[in-house]
Structures are given as structure tokens and as C-alpha cells.
Amino acid sequence: MTYSEHLSQFITTQNFQSIPAQVIERAKLHLLDTFGVALAGSVQTNGINSLKGLSHIPDTEGKCHVWGSPIKLSAAYAAMANGISSHVLDFDDTHTDSIAHGSAVLAPLVMAMAEDLQLTSEQMLAAYIVGWEVAARVGIASKGSFHQRGFHATAVAGVFGAVSSAANLLDLSAEACAHAIGLTGSQASGVAEYLTNSSSAKCFHAGWAAHAGLISAYLAKAGMTGPMTIFEGRYGLYVTHGISENAQPQDVCSELGERWEMLRVSIKPYPCCHFAHATVDCARMLSDEGIKPEEIESIHCIVDKIAAALICEPLESKYEPKTPYAAKFSLPYLVASGIYDNNLNLASFLPEQLTRKNVLALAKKVSYRYSEPGEIPFPTYFPGSITVKLTNGKTVSKRLDINYGNPENPMKASDVERKFRDNVAGILTPQATEKVIALVSDLENQSVTELAEWLTQTVR
Numbered sequence: 001m002t003y004s005e006h007l008s009q010f011i012t013t014q015n016f017q018s019i020p021a022q023v024i025e026r027a028k029l030h031l032l033d034t035f036g037v038a039l040a041g042s043v044q045t046n047g048i049n050s051l052k053g054l055s056h057i058p059d060t061e062g063k064c065h066v067w068g069s070p071i072k073l074s075a076a077y078a079a080m081a082n083g084i085s086s087h088v089l090d091f092d093d094t095h096t097d098s099i100a101h102g103s104a105v106l107a108p109l110v111m112a113m114a115e116d117l118q119l120t121s122e123q124m125l126a127a128y129i130v131g132w133e134v135a136a137r138v139g140i141a142s143k144g145s146f147h148q149r150g151f152h153a154t155a156v157a158g159v160f161g162a163v164s165s166a167a168n169l170l171d172l173s174a175e176a177c178a179h180a181i182g183l184t185g186s187q188a189s190g191v192a193e194y195l196t197n198s199s200s201a202k203c204f205h206a207g208w209a210a211h212a213g214l215i216s217a218y219l220a221k222a223g224m225t226g227p228m229t230i231f232e233g234r235y236g237l238y239v240t241h242g243i244s245e246n247a248q249p250q251d252v253c254s255e256l257g258e259r260w261e262m263l264r265v266s267i268k269p270y271p272c273c274h275f276a277h278a279t280v281d282c283a284r285m286l287s288d289e290g291i292k293p294e295e296i297e298s299i300h301c302i303v304d305k306i307a308a309a310l311i312c313e314p315l316e317s318k319y320e321p322k323t324p325y326a327a328k329f330s331l332p333y334l335v336a337s338g339i340y341d342n343n344l345n346l347a348s349f350l351p352e353q354l355t356r357k358n359v360l361a362l363a364k365k366v367s368y369r370y371s372e373p374g375e376i377p378f379p380t381y382f383p384g385s386i387t388v389k390l391t392n393g394k395t396v397s398k399r400l401d402i403n404y405g406n407p408e409n410p411m412k413a414s415d416v417e418r419k420f421r422d423n424v425a426g427i428l429t430p431q432a433t434e435k436v437i438a439l440v441s442d443l444e445n446q447s448v449t450e451l452a453e454w455l456t457q458t459v460r
Contacts, residue, residue, distance in 0.1 A: 278383050332364070
């Protein structure tokens with residue numbers, strides 16, 4: 001049995017009743033978080049422009065809601081629009097071991113298909129979790145090599161999660177599901193070259209993965225076939241998109257139905273690259289101890305090589321990020337802003353914040369080095385470690401191995417609800433805000449269509 005066939009046995013036999021209650025509860029919390037970050041993303045330039053573009057494609061109209069908008073699109077395009085908005089702000093959840101933002105792909109897909117096919121919220125929840133289980137394992141099996149090869153793991157792993165969710169919702173046979181997975185391999189993309197100019201491509205990756213997963217499932221349902229050896233073949237995913245000598249393709253099937261990766265997904269407290277969060281927390285510890293920015297002579301960070309490629313390199317370009325999006329991937333800016341404000345939130349990335357002379361001066365005092373093997377627990381966690389030299393000659397070191405929001409250092413449900421309220425403030429009406437929280441908390445007993453309608457009740 002190939003790995004695709006093994007996965008298909010799992011995908012096509014899972015339902016709401018087969019999934020542990022604690023996994024269901026965790027999934028609902030992540031859906032609420034995703035709706036909030038997507039709504040916040042929908043009013044950003046990339047969210048606005050992407051919906052404008054999709055709306056102008058002929059015959060994309062349909063009955064599926066675009067969150068935060070009166071526009072309705074077909075399921076495939078609603079999934080793409082909401083997927084893009086979900087990833088615009090880099091505020092969406094992350095599975096650490098796979099380095100994948102699964103919910104930005106999966107929540108838009110399962111909502112659109114459940115609306116389109118008039119499925120129950122139980123079916124939607126089950127498919128969302130199934131997608132996460134597959135996406136996480138596809139990323140885990142790469143052992144970080146998708147990123148090393150220059151691909152965005154959210155796009156490459158996420159599209160396999162998407163097709164898994166879609167296959168579950170379409171009730172595909174195990175054989176058709178395996179073909180759908182094979183077809184999806186031809187849609188796996190998402191190059192990391194977006195880093196060179198902080199372009200819109202990164203958020204497009206999430207939307208495209210949702211769209212492509214849905215298309216692949218429908219093609220397989222109609223009889224199209226795909227390679228059964230998309231993971232382990234000589235031209236399989238880990239050869240073409242990863243580094244084959246590092247990857248372990250067999251891990252895509254590891255402990256299915258026994259180890260639930262949904263329980264190992266982190267929720268972000270800060271709207272920036274997840275790799276930087278614990279380092280920002282370390283920097284904020286300085287403020288908590290009363291150390292003032294002007295007392296700091298230098299800040300030296302220890303960063304894993306994979307993370308450094310995104311948030312530290314090239315360092316000269318990170319000192320003065322030119323756009324809000326670039327700032328989200330600038331460790332010097334994030335550390336300096338975190339120290340000055342003792343916080344990082346959506347307001348930290350407003351254009352006027354990027355030109356603060358005091359913050360930029362402190363950012364130029366930030367340096368880094370690669371971590372030694374075993375020095376920090378990456379990629380099990382996204383840790384932070386800094387050494388700060390003060391102007392009085394003293395040295396202060398701070399370290400945080402488990403970033404806040406990680407399942408082992410989790411955000412409370414009340415914190416997630418607060419984050420949702422902050423994200424949708426000025427977008428959803430106050431009534432809709434509280435209604436969405438209430439509906440999601442009891443989602444298995446609620447209507448998917450009603451939830452989708454409340455997600456469009458804006459103040460605009």
C-alpha cells in the first residue's frame with residue numbers, strides 16, 4: 001500500500017463521532033481565531049485587491065459568502081478569497097513541526113464547501129480536522145526541507161490538507177481519494193521568492209492551496225487519476241520540493257487517528273512571523289524589568305538558520321523595513337518595537353510606525369548568529385534567546401524556549417476571544433462579533449450558513 005492509499009483509508013473513514021472531543025473543542029478555538037484574522041485581513045490592501053481581482057474573473061459568482069463582504073462567489077473562489085485574507089496579516093495559527101499555517105487554507109475551504117453542498121457543521125468540523133492531520137504530517141515529513149529548498153510549507157503541505165478536507169466532504173471512495181492526493185501533487189507550489197520584495201504572493205499561497213485542493217478532489221470524483229506514489233516516488237514531493245536525504249516520507253502516515261496534530265497547533269499572539277515571537281517576548285522582558293531603550297547598547301540574538309533566512313537576512317535590509325509586510329519579517333524592527341511599546345499588535349505595523357526614529361535606531365543595535373546544534377529547541381518550538389549589553393557595562397540574557405501560544409504554553413480561550421474582538425473591531429458590528437463567538441463555541445449544533453451570514457455583518 002502506498003502512502004497516499006494509507007492516508008486515504010484515514011481520510012475517508014473519519015467523521016465527527018470518530019474524533020475525540022478534546023480535538024473538536026480545540027478545532028473550534030482555531031476556527032474562531034481564523035475568522036478573526038481573516039476579517040482583519042479583508043480590509044488590508046492585499047485582501048481588498050485580491051477580492052477585486054477574483055470578482056472580475058468571469059462567472060465566479062456563486063452562493064458562498066466572502067467574509068466581511070456582501071459579495072458571494074462559487075465555492076472554489078470563495079475559498080481562495082477567504083484563504084488569501086486569512087494569511088494577509090501573518091496572524092494565523094501555525095503548526096510548529098511542519099512550519100505550516102493550515103487554518104488559513106482549511107477553514108475557508110471547509111466553510112465554502114459546507115455552504116455550497118448544504119452540509120452540517122459536524123461534517124465541516126470533521127473535514128477541517130482531517131485536513132489538519134494530513135497537512136501537518138506532510139510538513140513534518142519534510143523535516144524543514146521545504147523551506148530549505150525555497151518553498152513555503154503552508155502552500156506545499158497545505159494543499160494536501162485541502163484535498164483531504166475536500167475528499168472527506170465529497171465522501172470520495174478511498175481509491176478516488178488516493179488519486180485526488182496524487183493530482184494535488186501537481187498543484188503544490190509556493191516559492192519563497194516573495195521575500196525579496198514583500199509581495200502579495202505569500203498570502204496568495206494560502207488561497208491557491210484551498211482552491212487547488214477543492215479542484216483536485218472534484219477531478220478525482222469524476223474519474224481523473226493521479227500518481228499513487230506522490231510522496232515516495234523517484235519524482236515524488238520530497239525529491240522535487242524538499243531535500244530527499246533529509247525527508248522521511250513515511251511520516252505522512254505516522255500514527256493516524258492516534259496522535260492528533262490538531263492539538264499541537266499554535267495560536268499567534270503577535271501579527272508577524274512566528275519565528276520571531278519568543279525573541280520579542282525576551283525583549284519585552286527587559287521592559288518588564290524597567291530597562292529603558294536608551295540604556296541598551298546592543299542586542300544579540302540566537303536564531304536557527306531556517307528562521308534567520310526569513311527574519312534576519314539580509315540584515316541590512318531588515319533594519320529599516322519599507323512596508324508593513326516587510327516589518328513583519330524583520331527581527332530588528334520587531335524586537336525594537338516590542339521594547340518601546342512593550343507589545344506588538346496590528347497598530348505596530350501601520351505605515352507611520354515604521355518611520356519612528358527611536359525604534360529604527362534601536363533596531364540597528366540588533367545582531368544575530370546561527371544557533372549551534374542542540375543549543376535551542378528549534379523546530380520543536382520557536383524559541384527566543386538574547387544577550388543585551390547595557391550602557392553601564394552590564395549584560396542581561398533572556399531566553400524563552402516555548403513561545404506563548406504554543407500548545408505547551410497555550411493561549412487561554414478568553415485570550416483567543418479577546419484577540420478575535422480586537423481583530424474585528426470596526427469591521428463586524430458589535431452584535432455580530434458576540435454572535436460569531438457564541439456560534440463557534442457551540443458550532444456542532446449550529447448552522448454553517450447562519451455563521452457565514454454573521455461573518456458578513458459589517459459596520460460598513
